[in-house]
Each structure stands twice: as C-alpha cells, then as structure tokens.
Amino acid sequence: MDTLILVIIxxxxxxxxxxxxxxxxxxxxxxxxxxxGPPIMQAFYDVAKLLGKEKMVVNQWQVLCxxxxxxxxxxxxxxxxxxxxxLLIFFVQAxxxxxxxxxxxxxxSPYSQVGAQRELMQILAYEPVLILVFVGFxxxxxxxxxxxxxxxxxxxxxxxxxxxxxxxxxxxxxxRKSPFDFSTSHHGHQELVKGVLTEYSGPYLALVEIAHWYxxxxxxxxxxxxxxTNVAWMAVxxxxxxxxxxxxxxxxxxxxxxxxxxxxxxxxxxxxxxxxIWLYAG
Amino acid sequence: MFGSFIKKSRAKSxxxxxxxxxxxxxxxxxxxxCLTPLYDVERFGIxxxxxxxxxxxxxxxxxxxxxxxxxxxxxxxxxxxxxxVIAIGACGNTGGVFRExxxxxxxxxxxxxxxxxxxxxxxxxxxxxxxxVTGLAKFAEKVEAE
Numbered sequence: 271m272d273t274l275i276l277v278i279i280x281x282x283x284x285x286x287x288x289x290x291x292x293x294x295x296x297x298x299x300x301x302x303x304x305x306x307g308p309p310i311m312q313a314f315y316d317v318a319k320l321l322g323k324e325k326m327v328v329n330q331w332q333v334l335c336x337x338x339x340x341x342x343x344x345x346x347x348x349x350x351x352x353x354x355x356x357l358l359i360f361f362v363q364a365x366x367x368x369x370x371x372x373x374x375x376x377x378x379s380p381y382s383q384v385g386a387q388r389e390l391m392q393i394l395a396y397e398p399v400l401i402l403v404f405v406g407f408x409x410x411x412x413x414x415x416x417x418x419x420x421x422x423x424x425x426x427x428x429x430x431x432x433x434x435x436x437x438x439x440x441x442x443x444x445x446r447k448s449p450f451d452f453s454t455s456h457h458g459h460q461e462l463v464k465g466v467l468t469e470y471s472g473p474y475l476a477l478v479e480i481a482h483w484y485x486x487x488x489x490x491x492x493x494x495x496x497x498x499t500n501v502a503w504m505a506v507x508x509x510x511x512x513x514x515x516x517x518x519x520x521x522x523x524x525x526x527x528x529x530x531x532x533x534x535x536x537x538x539x540x541x542x543x544x545x546x547i548w549l550y551a552g
Numbered sequence: 553m554f555g556s557f558i559k560k561s562r563a564k565s566x567x568x569x570x571x572x573x574x575x576x577x578x579x580x581x582x583x584x585x586c587l588t589p590l591y592d593v594e595r596f597g598i599x600x601x602x603x604x605x606x607x608x609x610x611x612x613x614x615x616x617x618x619x620x621x622x623x624x625x626x627x628x629x630x631x632x633x634x635x636x637v638i639a640i641g642a643c644g645n646t647g648g649v650f651r652e653x654x655x656x657x658x659x660x661x662x663x664x665x666x667x668x669x670x671x672x673x674x675x676x677x678x679x680x681x682x683x684x685v686t687g688l689a690k691f692a693e694k695v696e697a698e
Contacts, residue, residue, distance in 0.1 A: 296594075300592070300594065300595075303589055304589050305589045305592040305594065305595070306592055306595045307592075307594060307595060308594055308595055308596075308597050309564075309595075309597075312564075312565065312597050314561075315560075315561040315564040315565040315597055316561070316565045316567075316597070318554075318557050318558045318560075318561035318565075319558065319561040319562050319564075319565045319608070321558060322555075322558035322559070322561070322562065323608075323632045323633065323634070324632035324633040324634075325632075326605065326630075326632045457600070457602075463602045463603045464601070464602070464603050464606065467606075468603055468605070469605070470605075471603075471605035471606060471632055472605075472632045475606065
C-alpha cells in the first residue's frame, strides 16, 4: 500500500518538480544575461499550449515513440519513488531514450536524422557512466535497491565523490545542456534547427517535454541519493549541482560528439573506475 | 478547467518564427534586436524558433516575389493551428518601394492571410513587440469564437 502511494506521489510530483526546475533554469539563465526572463510557470504554459495545438504528424511511428518515451520516463520515476531496483530503473529509462531516437529516425528530415545519430552518441556516452555509478551503489550498500541507500548512516558522497562527478557528466548530457547539447540545440535557429525534436510538433512535442521533466527529476533524484542522511544537506547538494549545471550551460560552447566521447569515456569513466577500485579494495 | 488553462497559455507562450522574403535585412535585425537584453521578449514567453512545426506566430519581412511565394506558402502550411501571421515593415505590408518591380508580387497578404501589419522602414522593436501582442489578442478572439 505504501509503495502504491509512493508511486502516485512520484508520477504527480515528477512533472511538477521538473517543470518548475525548467522554469527556474530559464530564470537563472536570464539573470546571467542581465535580463528579466520568463515567469517560473513558463514551462507549464508552453506545454499546455502545445497540448492544445493541431495534431500534425509525419507518420504514426512518431505518435507511438513519443508515448513510449513518456511512459518509460514516468515508470522509471515511479520505480525510483517506490525505492525499486536501480538496474530496473536504468533499463526502463534506456528504453525511453531509444524510442525517442526511433521516433526521430522515422522521419526523413535530415535535421531529425542527424539529431537522432547525435542523440545515439549521447546515449552511448552517458549510459556506461550511469551503470558504473549503480555498481558503486552496489559495492557500498551490497544491493541495487534504493531502500538500502536510505539505511546508510553516512552519506554516500564520502565514499563515492568521483562517481558523483562522473554522474555530473551524465546529468549534463541527459539534460542536453552545453557543451553536450548537440542533439537538440537550445536555440532552435542554430545549425540543427531542433535535432531529434525537429519532427515532433504540437501535442507530441508536449509529451516529449513532459518526459524530459521526468528524466530531469530521475537524474536529480540519483544525485540526491548521495546525501540521504540529512535532508538539508541533500537540498544544498542538489541546488549546488543544478546551479553549477546552469553555469556550465551558459559559459560553454557546444562541442562535437568526438570531444564528448573522449571526455566522458576517459575522464568520466576513468574517475568512476578509480572510485570503484577504491571501494572494492577498501 | 484544463481547457481554459490551454487557452490562456496560448497567449502566454507565443513561439515566433521569422522568415525573410528578401528584405534589406533591416527589419530582420530589428526582429532579432527584440531578443536582446534591452527588449527581452522572452519575459513574455516569446521564443524565437527555427522550425515552422514548433511555431505559433510567423513574422514575415520583405516583399514577396514569384520565386519565394512558394516557400512562404510551404512554411505557413507546415505550422500547426492555431497560428497567426504578422507582416513587418513597409515591404512586408505592401511591397514598399519595390512594389512596381517586375518580379515582385507585393505584400505578404497576396500569398497568405495576415493578421497584423506592423509599419515602419525598418519597423522598430517596440512596434514589433506591439504587433505580436496585438496578434495574440486577435488570436485569443479567434480561439474564443471556436
């Protein structure tokens, strides 16, 4: 019964928190550029407007893919709130990510195709990092279950600092922020127009956007697991991480996928492996 | 309740796309100037998108000629309903000083329906923002009438 309540909380809180985070993000970005920026509720207005638009699709695949992406993201967040198994969460969110790419590939548009290829590269970069982080959880707690993390009496960050930095890479890629925003440029008038999102429009773009909110909450939730012993410090950790994320987004230029693979595989996975050896030996 | 939130949201989140039918670029520069910190149209929820499939408002500058009329029509058709069109500058409104040229059809309204005309050569950013706001009011009326 408790699990069911947690699942419902996850499903409802996911998009609400994700949308507010997206709104705050734009607000802070505007502040960096000494502008006022849109209202914090802006992300909700955008999605509501998109939901009310005409349904234009290139083909039926896109409809299915947008829905599967949303459902997979929502299920992974629900599993996270129900304190489920990290590996299961990982596989469910991977299905969603792959379906987004399939939807983009279903259209002939070159922007969509190139965006899909680049998104695949991004998935290739962050998925190994995520799985290594989960292995770190296993080595520390002896279980892949989130429940085990909550029973720790000292924060995970003390044991897995390098894995946290590596997770930061995964977060930047998952949020599609600079320097890793090459599959969907933030600003739609750049060379890729909108990459993977080019051919999604109206209500289906809204579905993709809501799914993206869920994913943001999922990855931020993973970050939160690094300081489960104290809620105040958890909040500080999350706010600090996200602010750093926005700062990086605003100060970095977009890079190529080769640069990303080199950085994430060498640095991100290198740090992860060093941390894992330390955990294993210690 | 959700339906009324969607209707309200339309005016709060107009994503614009701008298409240059061959102007001197003056109006385009003014359109882009709206996005700078001085005018900061993003505070009204306006985003400049490059994809007609994501756009709500089409800003058109320049005179339509026989070559680009097809392109303009195609872009307009790719925008999902509800949508609004705003013609910007003397050329966009009527053809301007080029209206007599042999290759020029005239203003934007010869090819696609226009909701708001923004005068000026070039149109000032204030006038463009004003035009978008007027466009949104018309847009809301249209939606209410449905």
